[in-house]
Amino acid sequence: MDEDLLRALTPTVTGVLVRRGADFAAAEDAVQDALLEAVRVWPRDPPRDPQGWLVTVAWRKFLDALRADTARRRREERVEADPPPGPGRAVDDTLQLYFLCAHPSLTPASAVALTLRAVGGLTTRQIARAYLVPEATMAQRISRAKRTVSGVRFDQPGDLTTVLRVLYLVFNEGYSGDVDLAAEAIRLTRRLRAGTEHEEVAGLLALMLLHHARRPARTRPDGSLVPLAEQDRRRWDTRLIAEGVEVLQAALARDRLGELQAQAAVAALHADARTPEETDWVQIVEWYDELLRLTDSPVARLNRAVAVGEAQGPRAGLAALAGLDPRLPRRTAAAAYLHERAGDTETAARLYADAARLATTLPERDHLTRQAARLNARLRG
Template identity: 85%
Template sequence: MDEPLLRSLTPGVLGVLVRRGADFAAAEDAVQDALVEAFRVWPADGVPRDPKGWLVTVAWRKFLDATRADTARRRREDRVDVEPPPGPAPAADDTLQLYFLCAHPSLTASSAVALTLRAVGGLTTRQIAQAYLVPEATMAQRISRAKRTVSGVRFDRPGDVATVLRVLYLVFNEGYSGDVDLAAEAIRLTRQLAAAIDHPEVAGLLALMLLHHARRAARTAPDGSLVPLAEQDRTLWDTTAIAEGVEILQTALARDRLGEFQAQAAIAALHADALAAEETDWVQIVEWYDELAGLTDNPVVRLNRAVAVGEADGPRAGLAALSSVDPAVPRHAAVAAYLHECDGDLATAARLYAQAAREAPNLPERDHLTRQAARLNTRLNTRRPR
């Protein structure tokens, strides 16, 4: 059974049903029934000549059967009970509208992500639950609520590309857990979106994902501990992914419609271009952070800019830039600790590393920051007279 083929066809089939008048929840149920039927029939009969058309036909019949069985929806049945003539599936691609529907502003971020993975990504509820480390019943309820929320949304309005991109970036940043590689899944979905819409920010996000994902193998040591960017073995970086990301980025930047994902990708490209950490062009990176700060009032951008300023102009300049960032911003203490260490104030740096470890959002990061604090405390203890 060609599972990747079925997953790639799922959003198109779902989009056809919704465009024909099925509400989202009923359409999604019908498509899932059609996929089950494909798993049952295709191994014996072979993949149909027009697999999408086969799935559309079966899903539509499943939808009509469910509608007829529900007497309370008789009026609706009268409107939709018209069997389309057999033949190839429509050439129109509804995938883009489906992205917009799943990223509807009425949904919470977590619900939008879950619905996108289910409806556009074709993942099962179990797979999504495992990826987010929550019980399957919990994820099923989240997806069910999301489907009900968007069921009354008309499918004929232009969607917000920026919202779709934020949802995909949330998926990407979840990385890997369970048996689903969400970073790879996000790249696949963003490629699909890029094929459906010609937009420089879509290209910018795809480039950013590829450039970050290229460093994945070097981010952790064999024992699972985090490896900071400056200490990573750059021979482990995926040069093919880097080359593709840079090429996509350059094409997007040439259109002169700069957006925040393109700016982030430009920063990632400068890191990827350095053969060693000391060769990093921090001056250019600061310039790109200035561009990015002009596009978004995100305090995390200003936090990261402070690091870049510290590398380009010295730690005291970095600390001065950091002074304008709210200390409540996540990882503020970690950045302050690094800059104080670079400035030679080991006692303050050790204290801040320990604080950052207590505030860390995950175990690997907490362990890394704890080791940094311990390393500096050991150095301080060896300096003290006995």
């Protein structure tokens, strides 16, 4: 059973049903039923035309549900009984599904869930396990999301920026349950890039690939975080780095710089350094300057301040950090790092402890607590 093939065909088959007259919610339900049927039948009787098989079965599932709903008898009469599968317009349909599932009327959590199910082909159970919530909770979330977008025309232009934001949310969830969401986000972004030549789609794909390449070195066997400067760079995936750089260079060559391309350029400079000492911090600061011209993001300003501290010295980094909101996530941790670099161990230890109390994840809190303990031990010695 080729589960990757099933998931890859999901948006195409859904699009075919919608274009035949099914509303999105009913089409998506029918496709999920067809996928379950494929899991049951294909191992002993694989079809010669997998897409055609799924379209045929999903269409029949849709008609069965339609006939069972007496309130929709009139609509049933307007639908052709059982048309041949025929080729689907895979690229167009898939792109429209991305737009529909990331519709601005949806909350980010709902958009993510709907994208993973309707475009990614994941089951509700898989999505629930990945997000560590009960299956019933996730089913309700997906059901509400489908109702919300049920009145949106399938061919209505969508907001690509929202789609990219949703995919990046998926990517940043990483791995949990039995689904690798980071890998799934990369797969979906590859598919999106096949349907559009927009530079920021390439920028997001490059950013994901470059970050994902460092994943094997990012944590220790006990789950604790390994800071970038301490990572074993021999464990970085050079194949993903090469692909990410190639995708980024092709996007940058079109000379229409966007926020995601600038972020990917920073990631590429980190990936290019064989040792922490070889990192081109001056160029990284320049890319953050470009990023801030595109978007005045507090997070970008925070990251730029740390880069300035590396390029020009910790005092310069602290000066760049001074104007930022103290409530900004990770600002306290950045200040602790720069104070330690400047030789102010006592202040750094206090700030690391403060940052640990503000941390939003257990691995981050443990890492910052260890940093504070390390400096306090030094002070006592």
